[in-house]
Amino acid sequence: MRKINKFPELWFLVGGLILLVGVFLADHLLNRYLVHILILMGIYSITTVSLNLTNGYTGLFSLGHAAFMAIGAYTSTLLAFPIALREAYELPLLPSFLGGPEYSWPFFPALVAGGLLASIAALLIGAPVLRLRGHYLSVASLGFMVIVTTFAKTLRGITRGSMGINAIPSYTNIYWTYLWLFISVYVVWRIVNSRFGRAMLAIREDETAAQALGIYPMKYKLLSFAVGAFFAGVAGGLYAHFTKAIRPFEFSFFLTFQIVTMLIIGGMGTTSGPIVGAASLIALRYALKPVEEGLQIYGLIELIYATLLIVIMLWKPEGIMGKRHSRMS
Amino acid sequence: MLKIENLTVKYGVIPAVHNANLEVREGQIVALLGANGAGKTTILKTIMGILKPAEGNIYYQGESINFFSPPQRVKMGITLVPEGRGIFNRLSVEENLFLGAYHRSDKEEVEKDLNRIYTLFPRLQERKEQIAGTLSGGEQQMLALGRGLMSRPLLILLDEPSLGLAPLLVRELYSFIANIRKEGVTILLVEQNATMALKVCDYVYLLETGVVKVQGIAEEVWSREDVKKVYLGG
Amino acid sequence: MFSLGYLLQQTMNGVVLGCIYALLALGMTVVYGILRLINFAHGALITLGAFFTYFILVRLGIPLVATIFLVLGFGGLMGLVLDIVAYRKLRGGPEVALLITSLGFYTFIENFMKMVVSPQPYAFKAPSYLTTIFRTSFLTFRTIDLFIIGASIAIMWCFHLFIKKTKMGIAMRAIAENLEVASIMGIEINRVISVAFVLGSALAAFTGFMWGAKYGQISYDMGFLTGVKAFVAVVVGGVGSVPGAMVGGVILGLAEILSTAFLPTYFSEYRDGIVFAILILVLLVRPSGIMGVKEEVRV
Numbered sequence: 073m074r075k076i077n078k079f080p081e082l083w084f085l086v087g088g089l090i091l092l093v094g095v096f097l098a099d100h101l102l103n104r105y106l107v108h109i110l111i112l113m114g115i116y117s118i119t120t121v122s123l124n125l126t127n128g129y130t131g132l133f134s135l136g137h138a139a140f141m142a143i144g145a146y147t148s149t150l151l152a153f154p155i156a157l158r159e160a161y162e163l164p165l166l167p168s169f170l171g172g173p174e175y176s177w178p179f180f181p182a183l184v185a186g187g188l189l190a191s192i193a194a195l196l197i198g199a200p201v202l203r204l205r206g207h208y209l210s211v212a213s214l215g216f217m218v219i220v221t222t223f224a225k226t227l228r229g230i231t232r233g234s235m236g237i238n239a240i241p242s243y244t245n246i247y248w249t250y251l252w253l254f255i256s257v258y259v260v261w262r263i264v265n266s267r268f269g270r271a272m273l274a275i276r277e278d279e280t281a282a283q284a285l286g287i288y289p290m291k292y293k294l295l296s297f298a299v300g301a302f303f304a305g306v307a308g309g310l311y312a313h314f315t316k317a318i319r320p321f322e323f324s325f326f327l328t329f330q331i332v333t334m335l336i337i338g339g340m341g342t343t344s345g346p347i348v349g350a351a352s353l354i355a356l357r358y359a360l361k362p363v364e365e366g367l368q369i370y371g372l373i374e375l376i377y378a379t380l381l382i383v384i385m386l387w388k389p390e391g392i393m394g395k396r397h398s399r400m401s
Numbered sequence: 402m403l404k405i406e407n408l409t410v411k412y413g414v415i416p417a418v419h420n421a422n423l424e425v426r427e428g429q430i431v432a433l434l435g436a437n438g439a440g441k442t443t444i445l446k447t448i449m450g451i452l453k454p455a456e457g458n459i460y461y462q463g464e465s466i467n468f469f470s471p472p473q474r475v476k477m478g479i480t481l482v483p484e485g486r487g488i489f490n491r492l493s494v495e496e497n498l499f500l501g502a503y504h505r506s507d508k509e510e511v512e513k514d515l516n517r518i519y520t521l522f523p524r525l526q527e528r529k530e531q532i533a534g535t536l537s538g539g540e541q542q543m544l545a546l547g548r549g550l551m552s553r554p555l556l557i558l559l560d561e562p563s564l565g566l567a568p569l570l571v572r573e574l575y576s577f578i579a580n581i582r583k584e585g586v587t588i589l590l591v592e593q594n595a596t597m598a599l600k601v602c603d604y605v606y607l608l609e610t611g612v613v614k615v616q617g618i619a620e621e622v623w624s625r626e627d628v629k630k631v632y633l634g635g
Numbered sequence: 636m637f638s639l640g641y642l643l644q645q646t647m648n649g650v651v652l653g654c655i656y657a658l659l660a661l662g663m664t665v666v667y668g669i670l671r672l673i674n675f676a677h678g679a680l681i682t683l684g685a686f687f688t689y690f691i692l693v694r695l696g697i698p699l700v701a702t703i704f705l706v707l708g709f710g711g712l713m714g715l716v717l718d719i720v721a722y723r724k725l726r727g728g729p730e731v732a733l734l735i736t737s738l739g740f741y742t743f744i745e746n747f748m749k750m751v752v753s754p755q756p757y758a759f760k761a762p763s764y765l766t767t768i769f770r771t772s773f774l775t776f777r778t779i780d781l782f783i784i785g786a787s788i789a790i791m792w793c794f795h796l797f798i799k800k801t802k803m804g805i806a807m808r809a810i811a812e813n814l815e816v817a818s819i820m821g822i823e824i825n826r827v828i829s830v831a832f833v834l835g836s837a838l839a840a841f842t843g844f845m846w847g848a849k850y851g852q853i854s855y856d857m858g859f860l861t862g863v864k865a866f867v868a869v870v871v872g873g874v875g876s877v878p879g880a881m882v883g884g885v886i887l888g889l890a891e892i893l894s895t896a897f898l899p900t901y902f903s904e905y906r907d908g909i910v911f912a913i914l915i916l917v918l919l920v921r922p923s924g925i926m927g928v929k930e931e932v933r934v
Binding site for chain 3: 449451470471472475476480481483487488489490491492496499500501503504548552
């Protein structure tokens with residue numbers, strides 16, 4: 073660890089270049105189906121990495137990640153939707169403060185805007201709830217998810233309600249996806265290995281003691297919650313511009329559950345765990361899909377996810393990449 | 402009655418008690434003295450089964466009790482009156498007392514013991530319906546002791562009973578502790594307040610950072626000038 | 636625009652829903668008080684109980700009284716199994732581990748039901764003696780409404796007596812306050828926790844029956860939102876407080892029904908959203924709930 077810490081940026085640069093080469097090769101050598109799976113792995117990795125920042129490093133347990141993804145997905149879609157198609161798909165034109173009816177946003181700023189809106193929502197929901205015990209956050213964030221999907225269903229003039237939005241331009245490709253994964257891993261890594269990150273770990277280990285050291289937990293919790301929500305929002309945007317259609321019910325408890333499962337299986341509070349968890353569960357899903365559809369037993373994949381989660385929690389709670397550390401009493 | 406051999410207890414990797422040997426004979430009052438953090442409470446918690454020893458054995462009435470759970474130890478006649486009283490603040494006084502006799506099924510005898518505690522501590526009877534958290538410090542200590550006695554212990558472990566009590570109450574408390582012994586209950590007493598403890602006890606262990614430094618009959622230890630200087634604050 | 640009769644009618648509907656929430660909240664609050672666990676699997680027991688009664692009461696036609704006892708027993712057994720298989724192993728570990736595991740069990744049971752019964756909802760045709768309609772000049776109700784209110788009041792009263800007067804009830808409160816001291820009183824912690832799970836799960840399965848008979852439709856995922864709302868009721872009433880859970884449940888049921896009844900129809904889709912808006916409002920204004928004590932963080 074010491075050695076890596078000496079020139080960390082350099083390592084990230086090297087890693088980034090290797091990643092770029094890898095993505096380039098994958099894009100050119102693999103067939104479309106495999107690239108499709110790789111992109112999905114990338115998107116889920118971003119959400120899991122961002123969930124790790126909140127749930128793994130600070131010990132908050134948010135169950136509202138799907139809500140932040142929904143906010144990011146809807147925001148970026150509405151901003152970047154082509155003007156010519158808006159009328160046909162009953163989507164509103166942009167108001168003047170967002171560029172006016174003649175304007176539709178480029179992909180990158182639309183993603184960032186989705187992320188920012190998600191983190192603003194996180195700040196609003198976090199301010200009352202993060203003062204309380206962790207469990208309140210779990211329920212309140214779950215409630216927040218219900219509220220967001222309710223809005224997505226009812227604000228028909230903006231979101232087209234339960235019908236969802238179709239014909240979203242497929243801007244997301246493997247380069248965008250892995251660029252954002254790279255950014256999210258780097259940002260989370262930077263945060264965790266800073267004064268800020270050490271404060272967060274202190275909060276996770278013992279909040280009262282951290283307070284005694286003059287660490288003001290609220291600030292750190294809120295920030296990590298908001299940064300986590302930002303990347304969830306971006307991932308939501310990538311997801312929307314990848315699947316080309318979004319509907320309110322997709323951003324449900326089960327989406328959150330999948331991300332949580334990926335994080336737990338990979339290893340909470342580790343750098344590589346979230347990516348390993350996301351990639352292996354996506355791979356598992358695609359391996360099982362023919363079975364589920366062939367035998368027509370719907371729910372099988374979810375059932376296996378749940379079983380894996382339970383097994384990991386009972387026998388290897390630190391996850392695949394986590395190290396077991398002796399628990400202090 | 403109680404014998405502790407080579408006991409080591411750790412919190413994580415840090416030993417809180419190291420290689421301690423202690424013995425409590427039937428009918429004695431044995432005091433375990435030492436500064437804050439010396440490991441006294443740790444020893445009591447280990448005897449009770451709340452903490453697990455890393456090494457060593459605890460024998461009670463000749464039998465090793467290392468693998469017994471706290472409730473099993475209560476049934477065998479060991480009771481701990483925890484530090485800071487550990488009463489249930491949100492339960493009524495009577496419910497607290499009643500919980501002391503939780504493992505007993507002899508209802509009539511429990512009722513008798515309850516009345517006995519009320520005669521010993523009339524204040525508790527006056528306030529039996531009251532929520533325990535509203536009692537004064539002295540009353541809470543009475544309640545904790547009374548609750549301990551409700552289990553009909555053979556060996557009672559008292560953790561800092563005088564903590565936070567006014568001097569007058571401390572004297573009252575100690576005369577009461579002497580009374581308990583007269584009824585045949587063996588007592589292991591942990592104290593920071595050494596002066597009071599040394600007056601009532603038969604045998605003393607002095608603990609320093611997890612290690613037994615001095616032991617002996619109370620009067621002897623009391624008269625040793627070096628001990629007085631280092632441990633008894635003058 | 637709204638008559639007194641309409642108000643009474645909606646109030647009654649709210650009370651009926653509130654009773655269901657209250658019974659669920661009772662089991663949750665006791666478990667939360669002891670283990671600090673938001674037991675998501677509690678919701679799955681609603682589903683299991685609903686389908687269990689569907690098969691024995693609607694399909695096999697077993698008499699009501701026997702059904703009640705069977706569903707209580709079934710729920711209790713499931714609670715015991717969950718406790719022994721999973722939660723017992725995790726005790727003493729980080730609190731969040733219990734939460735995650737209960738999420739896992741919820742999802743497991745939900746998808747198990749999806750596979751076994753069907754992804755489609757079932758029509759729960761309650762026997763006619765439960766659906767007889769009574770009309771008075773200002774209220775219309777069915778036998779099942781009376782049954783739910785009556786049974787709920789009886790159960791809550793018994794539960795209250797149990798917690799206040801019995802040895803086990805006192806032990807539960809003692810453990811909730813201080814687990815370590817409770818264990819040196821000779822209380823077998825594991826056994827008491829199992830009893831809490833068994834009681835809570837039996838009640839949850841029972842509410843599954845009530846839900847099916849009252850609303851006429853059951854599905855593999857019916858327990859999720861209902862379970863989470865029951866926890867909202869726990870928070871509204873005051874976490875860990877038994878009377879609080881009852882009051883919180885009834886308040887939540889009333890709020891949910893009356894808000895949809897009296898707000899313009901446009902808002903009826905916000906019904907679930909309103910429940911959680913109430914949660915966030917309570918957390919903002921009075922996090923300890925209506926009857927709760929301020930919760931100290933366990934270190």
